[in-house]
Amino acid sequence: MDKKKIIIAIDGHSSCGKSTFAKAIAARLGYIFIDTGAMYRAVTLYALENGAIEMGILDEQRIVAMLPEIDINFRFNPQRGASDIYVNGDLVEGKIRTIEVSNYVSQVSSVGAVREKLVALQQQMGLKRGVVMDGRDIGTVVFPDAELKIYMTADPMVRAERRYKELTAKGDSVTLEEIYENVVSRDKADMSRAISPLRKADDAIVLDNSHMSVEEQMEWFLAKYNAIVG
Ligand code: DC
Numbered sequence: 001m002d003k004k005k006i007i008i009a010i011d012g013h014s015s016c017g018k019s020t021f022a023k024a025i026a027a028r029l030g031y032i033f034i035d036t037g038a039m040y041r042a043v044t045l046y047a048l049e050n051g052a053i054e055m056g057i058l059d060e061q062r063i064v065a066m067l068p069e070i071d072i073n074f075r076f077n078p079q080r081g082a083s084d085i086y087v088n089g090d091l092v093e094g095k096i097r098t099i100e101v102s103n104y105v106s107q108v109s110s111v112g113a114v115r116e117k118l119v120a121l122q123q124q125m126g127l128k129r130g131v132v133m134d135g136r137d138i139g140t141v142v143f144p145d146a147e148l149k150i151y152m153t154a155d156p157m158v159r160a161e162r163r164y165k166e167l168t169a170k171g172d173s174v175t176l177e178e179i180y181e182n183v184v185s186r187d188k189a190d191m192s193r194a195i196s197p198l199r200k201a202d203d204a205i206v207l208d209n210s211h212m213s214v215e216e217q218m219e220w221f222l223a224k225y226n227a228i229v230g
Helices: 018-029 036-049 060-069 099-108 112-125 138-142 156-169 176-192 214-229
Strands: 007-012 032-035 072-077 082-087 131-135 148-153 205-208
Touching: 007 018, 007 138, 018 032, 018 131, 018 214, 032 036, 032 082, 032 112, 036 060, 036 072, 036 082, 036 099, 036 112, 036 131, 060 112, 099 176, 112 131, 112 138, 131 138, 138 148, 148 214, 156 176, 205 214
Parallel strands: 007 131, 007 148, 032 131, 148 205
Antiparallel strands: 072 082
């Protein structure tokens, strides 16, 4: 008999490997992986490219007015083994992970109307279950009824070093200090915003992966998953 399909909610701090972990789990279970941070990043990119962020200032009214014209969807990319994100039909996967987008995404994701739109989309994507969704409010707001909730964290300097390696490998010219500052300031912004702040759901299990390999994390996960699904 096929195993029961569940929702796996992965929340936690920025740059602690949530997406890598979620992607590996989805591949292992044959689930759909949804990176909700990519959705907030895609809206931020659109705001930057269409004049809702100018001279470093976010025009909230303008971004809210733009929301109906932003169509977001995912298409599976077999080469990456994950879905790429598209905005109005344009592939934006490669453009949403720059430091510029990272610097504005916390502001954009604190706008209520942005969250309402994206949360509704995420809930629709999880209707059939069998999804691994990573973000900040998945276990608390998007799917409070998720069967397995994981709250991920890692030491901020370890996280900055990981992101620094990722960005410099792509050829981005960034310093470790600016990445560290971005990581710390995003933690603060994510946890202190008025709407849906990042917090651990009461029934979430904590995974601190500062000193864990990807394999060790998978082993940890499978024990938790098997205890629920059998
Ligand atoms: O996971 P990430 O670092 O790519 O996410 C980018 C930003 O989007 C993060 O700083 C906070 C925001 N975000 C959010 O507010 N809610 C989510 N469910 C996912 C991301």
